[in-house]
Structure formats: structure tokens, C-alpha cells
Amino acid sequence: MPTTVNAFGAHEAGQPLAPVTIERRDVGPHDVQIDILYCGICHSDMNFVDGSFGPLPVSPLVPGHEIVGRVTETGSAVTRHQVGDLVGIGCMANSCRECDNCRAGQEQYCLKGHTLVFGSPDPAEPGAHTQGGYSEAIVAPEDFVVRVPETLDPVAAAPLLCAGITVYAPLKRFAAGPGTKVAVVGLGGLGHLGVKMAKAMGAEVTVLSRSDSKREAAAALGADHYAATGDGTAFTELANTFDLILNTVSAPISLADYLGMLRLHGTMISVGVTTQPMPLDVFPLLQNGRSYAGSLFGGIAETQEMLDFAAEHKVTADIELIGAKDINTAYERINASDVRYRFVIDGSTFKGLTA
Template identity: 90%
Template structure:
């Protein structure tokens, strides 16, 4: 029989989240069930709840896609996990698994569409939608569950399941390493992990920020350099400097200015999500053979690789741990840029929430 669990969800877009109960399906042969220990809060959660991505597909909608928990039940055909394992679930819980892209291990770009951990039609339950990690427990296919190294702080590791892989994937793809100069635009939830990951890969790292306000924080995170972009002088002084620029901000930027910072065959990657257009100057791209690309999170094997890399180099997020009752306040503080650098919900605080 399906299991009822406590959760926090939105009944309508642009309204506060509230305690709810939802049903988790039975564990199938290839599924694992886990009790959720921690779930990070990502700006994308807020985009769903505030209506930026359109009307809610289901009511209530339970967000959350940076999940760390312990396995409590496994299906009869599960081979990778056993009860007690520390595991994680990120942005997606299914894909077609048969298209060329899925077979290449890039399920996030599935030609038939991946299944988000929340807000997607659930292929395991026709007519139902997936519900996320702001809850006590979750059931998912073992192929979309990853092992969280026990040497990582599980609360601080939760944001790695989205923010961590989102910055790791393009840094790896575009060759961040000892011989490269990497710039990170923005120093929030994504940006601070971009700095940590790039430094762990051996790159020379510069933080690009609009003011001097985060200079000390950037140094503490390991950045080699810091440049202020607000007055525009950095775009002249640092022209033709970087091999790779990681744009982590969730708002429009002046692409011609940032593209001009790239050296020969350099790449500007946008991983921050904005629904507003950003015009591209094609001539700036042509000069120096520059590239401008976007990047989603990462495939399942790549996410596991990232977690193992994080454990090897002890890379985790800087977090503020909160209870479920503080989620709406956390949303308000994120909108006010009042967090360093990621909120993580203590999963034990969902227990006992009223229905």
C-alpha cells in the first residue's frame, strides 16, 4: 500500500508553502525508498512556487531536489544499494534510458524528456506527478540514486546534488585545471561551489562581482583574485584573460562585456537560470573564436563522479540548517540575498507537521 508522509508544499503559485501530506508509492522491484535526512533549497524550487515556470502542475506541489537520506527499503531486483546506505537524489528520477543521449550517460538532456524529481508526470504512476524532497521520505528507481560518501557531512553535501553537479559538469567539460584561468560570475549558492570546485581542479580562479562586498568571502573560499564589475573598468582591464567563465547569476548580464573577457577559444557558460532574454553580440563571439553555451546539471554517472571528487577534496556547500517551519522565511531571505550560501532543511522537522 502507498505510504502517507508529511511534507511542505504549495497549493497555489505565489502563495506561501504549508504543511501537507502526500502519498509515496509502493517500492517496486527496481526502486529504493529512503528516509530524507536533509534537503537543500534551490532557487529553481522558488521559480516553480512563484509561478516563474508557469502554473503549478499539481496541487499541492512539494519542491526539493537536493536530497540526502538513508535507504530504508529496496526492491527485489535492486543490486546497488542496501538498507542503511547513505544516498542522494538530485534533479531527476527517470528518463527514457534508450535514446542516444541517455545511453551516453547524459540523461538530463534525454531526447524524450527526463522526469524531474518534482512537478513531472510520473511514469511509475500514470496520472500522478512526482513530489520532491521537502518531505519525510521518497521512492525512486535505483538507477537515479547516487551513493553519498560517508566522509562528507550529509547536510553540507545535500546542495551538491544540484548546485554541485551544475558547476562541476561544465568545469570538467571545458577543461578547468592547473593551466586554465577560470572566472566565476556571482558568489551565491552556485558561485561559491563553482569557486571551490574550480580550485579543487587546480584552476586559477577569479570571482567577478558587482561590488567589493564579497571580496573577503571570495578569499576565504579559495579564490585567487577578485574583480569588481559594477563600474565597468574590469571589462577593460581583464579583456582577453579567461579560458572559461562560469555565469552563476539568476538574472540577465551584459553578454558582450563578459564575452570580451575571454581569451582565444574561451567559453562563457551560463548555469544560472533566468527567464529574461539576453542578446548575444555575434561579432564578439567571432572575435577570438569565443563560445557561449548553456548547461543543465549532469548525468547520473557524472553526479556520482562529482560526489567522489568532492569527498576526495572535501568540497561541500557552506550552509545554514533550518527547520521545515522556516522554509517561507528562507525563500524571503534568498530573494533578499541574505544567505551564505545555501539553506538546507533538516528532514527530521517534517515529522509531526499537521496535515
Template identity: 60%
Template sequence: MFTVNAYAAPSATEALVRTTLERREVGPHDVLIEIRYAGICHSDIHTVRGEWGEVRYPLTPGHEIAGVVTEVGEQVTKHAVGDRVGVGCMVDSCRECVNCRNGEEQYCLNGMTGTYAAVGRDGEITQGGYSTHIVVTEDFVVKIPDGLELDVAAPLLCAGITTYSPLHHWGAGPGKKVAVVGLGGLGHMAVKLAHAMGAEVTVLSQTLNKQDDGLRLGADDYYATSDPETFTKLANTFDLIVNTVSARIDVDAYLSLLALNGSLVNVGAPAEPLPVNVFSLFTGRRSFAGSSIGGIRETQEMLDFCAEHGLGAEIEVIPADKINDAYERVLASDVRYRFVIDVATLS
């Protein structure tokens, strides 16, 4: 074991504080990563505040990790010292079930191991990327292409793959009309990705406050959902709607915007249930679905796609001592569009 600097939540109700944590020694198949940047995801806030269930404290969050390999185990073949790499929302899975074998480790039938707040194979609680170093098995480390700077790449490890995966799975591309609900950390990447895939993209946001940004990022249209006329005008329009908001929405109203065989896919994760009237699905053979991050193979594919198309997250880089301020600003929707911690400020 060795000690690294970190920021951690002492409890669900206290601010995160500077601390240290223990990392395991590098094993035969492990990679030691010096973390350069770590994104702040809304999931971090939900988790450390106990909104998604009980967690064990102190807890270091962070699952949007970009850094450089500084040591590899003797049997590692996929990475080398000096490689620019990333770690996303998971650091292990059973690797034996049908989903794992098919490259869908996020849907591991025995439960994937989250980057933080999960129980690892050693029985210890995993601790995330608000820290200077992390040790991860090589199979759950991805390469960051040279065309992506590490700071703008970090949020792609969650926000990028969380939106890329449903867009890819549901066939976003030329001839398809895609709507993105919410223009935040997830939504802004959904717009960029869907546009790069060739789809016609519409942003559905509560207000028009971010309209200029939405159009700049690649949206063709932008509508305010606070205006009832929006739901009348856009009825039966979209092949795919990706809902990125982590708050309650009127699911039936959004289902009415789908064309025949259209799908409303949730990637935002509100704490409370989202009720749906089944008759909203009958009309137009519509689907209401969910999608969770992406597998390791697909995450690498997403990073390569972003590098090819020059796509990175829109970020505001902060020092570690501004993490608590950043949390409050995330909750107030006061960021465009992702906070990224400069981990050098933890050294």
C-alpha cells in the same frame, strides 16, 4: 501508496504549508529513502511561483536530497538498507536514447523526469524533497561517500553537479583561467571546485561585499562588475567563464573577457532571454554555451571528487517551519550560501 509529511506550495502566490503527500509503494527496482536533509535551490522558488511555466498544485519542491535507504525492492542491486544516498534534479529518463545510453540522462531526447513538477511514468506529478521520504528507482540514486556529512552533501546534488559538469566538460584545471560570475549557492561551489581542479579562479561579483569569502573559498582574485574598469582590465583574460546568476547580464560585456577560444557558459537560468551580438563571438572565436546539471555517472564522480578534496556546501540549516522565511532571504541574497532543511523537523 503510503502517506508522508511534507511542505507544499498551494499555489503560485501562497506561502508553502505543512501537509502530507502520497508516495508509491516500493517496486522491484525502487529504493525508499528516509530524507535527512533537503537543500533550498533558487529553482525551487522559480518553479513554485510559476516563473518557469505553469505547474500543478499543490507542489512539494526540493531536488537536493540526502538521506538513508530504509527499504529496497527485490531486484535492487545498486543500494542496500542503511546506505547514505542522494537524489538530485531527476528521477527518471527514457534510458533508451543515445544521450541516456551515454550517461547524459539530463539531456534525454524524450525528456528526463524532474524530481518535482514533472509527470512520472505512472502519470502522477512528481513531488520533491521537502518531505520525510521519497521512492526513487535505483538507477537515479547516488551514493554519498563517508567523507561527506549529509547536510553539506545535500546541495551538491544540484549546486555541486551544476557547476562541476561545465568545469569538467570545458577542461578547468592547471594552466586554465576560470571566472565565476556570482558568489551565491551555485557560485560558491564553482569556486571551490575550480580551485580543487587546479585552475586559477577569479570571482566576478556585482560588489566586493563577499570578497573575503571568495578568497577563503579558493578564489585567486575578486572583482566588482559594477566597476566599468573591471571589464577593461580583464579583457581577453579567461579560458572559461561560468555564469551562475539567475538574472539578466550584459552577455557581450562578459564575452569580451574571454581569451582566444574561450567559452562563457550559463548555468544560472533567468526568466527572460539574454540577447547577444554575434560579433562578440567572432572576436577571438568565442563561444556562448549552456549546461544543465549532470548525468548520474557524473554526479557520482562529483560526489567522490568532493569527498576526496573535503568539499561540501557552505550551509545554514533551518527547521521546516522557516522555509518561507528562507525563500525571502534567498531572494534578498541573504544566505551564505545554501539553506538546508533539517527534515527531522517534519516528522
């Protein structure tokens, strides 16, 4: 029989979230059931809830895709996980597994469209939509559940399931490491992990932010350098400097200014999500043979690799732990840039909620 669980979700775009109950499907042969210990809050959760990505795909919609928990039940054919394992679920809950991209281990680029952990039609339950981690428990296919090393603090590891892999994947793809100069644009939930990951890879890291207000915070995270871009002088002083620029900002920026900071054959990668257009002039690309790229989180094997790397190098998110009843306040504070650097919800606080 399906299991009813307490959760926090949105009934209508643009309205506050509220306690709800949702049904979790039966555990199938290849599924695992997970009691959720912690779930991070990502800015893209808010984009779904506030209508930035369009109407809600289902009502209520339960967000949350930075999930860490313990396995409580496994299907009869499960081989990758056992009851009691500390595990995580990120942005995806399924994909076609057959297209070229899926076979290459890049399920996030599934040519038939991956299944988001919330808000997508659920191939395992025709007619239903997936529901996310702002809840007590979740059921997911074993192949889309990753092992969280026990040496990682589970509450601070939760944001790694989205923010961590979102910065790790492009840094790895474009060979950040010893001898490379990496600039991170923005010092929020993504940016602070971009600094930590790039430093752990051995790169020389500069934080680029509009004002001087985050200079000390950047140094505390391990950044080698800091430049305020608000008055425009940094674009001239640091022209032709960086091998990689990782743009983590979820708003339009002047691409031409930042592209001019790339040295020969340098690459700028955007990972922050904005629904507003950013004009791209081709001329700064032609100069120095520069490239501009985008990156969408990472595949399942790559996510596991990232977690193992994070455990080896002691990389976790800087977080503020909250209860379920504080979610709406957390959304307001994120919009006001009042968090360093990621909110994480205590999964135990969903118990006892009244819908």
C-alpha cells in the same frame, strides 16, 4: 500499500508553502525507499512555486531536489543500494534511458524529456506527478539514486546534488584545471561551489561580482583574485584574460562585456536560470574565436563522479540548517540575498507537522 508522509508544499503559485501530506508509491522491484535526512533549497524550487515557470503542474506541489537520506527499503531486483546506505537524489527521478543522450550517460538531456524529482508526470505511477524532497521520505528508481560517500558531511553535501553537479559538469567538460584561468560570475549558492570546484581542479580562479562587498568572502572560499564589475572598468582591465567564464547569476547580464574577457578560444558557460532574455551579439564571439555555451546539471554517472571528487577534495557547500517551518522565511531571505550560501532543511522536522 502507499505510504502517507508529511511534507511542505504549495497549493497555489505565488502563495506561501504550508504543511501537506502526500502519498508515496509502493516500492517496486527496482525502487528504493529513502528516509530524507536533509534537503537543500535551490532557487529553481522558488521559480516553480512563485509561478516563474508557469502554473503549478499539480496541487499541492512539494519542491526539493537536493536530497540526502538513508535507504530503508529496497525492491526485490535492486542491486545498487542496500538498506542503511547513505544516498542522494538530485534533479531527476527518471528518463527514457533509450535515446542517444541517455545512452551517452547524459540523462539530463533526454530527448524525450527527463522526469524531474518533483512536478513531472510519474512514469512509475500513471496519472500522478512526482513530489520532491521537502518531505519525510521518498521512493525512486535505484538507477537515479547515487551513493553519498560517508566521509562527506551529509548536511553540507545535500546542495551538491544540484548546485554541485551544475558547476562541476561544465568545468569538467571545458577542461578546467592546472594552467587554466577560470572566472566565476556571482558568489551565491552556485557561485561559491563553482569557486571551490574550480580550485579543487587546479585552476586559477577569479570571482566577478558587481561590488566589493564579497571580496573577503571570495578569498575565504579560495579564490585567487576578485574584480568588481559595477563601474565597468574590470571589463577593460581583464579583457582577453580567461579560458572559462562560469556565469552562475539567475538574472540577465551584458553578455558582450563578459565575452570580451575571454582569451583565444575561450568559452563562457551559463548555468544560472533566468526566464528573461539576454541579447547575444555574434561579433564578440567572432573575435578570439570565442564560444558561448549552456549547461544543465549532469548525468547520473557524472553526479556520482562529482560526489567522489568532492569527498576526495573535501568540497561541500557552506550552509545554514533550518527547520521545515522556516522554509517561507528562507525563500524571503534568498530573494534578499541573505544567505551564505545555501539553506538546507532538516528532514527530521517534517515529522509531526499538521497539514
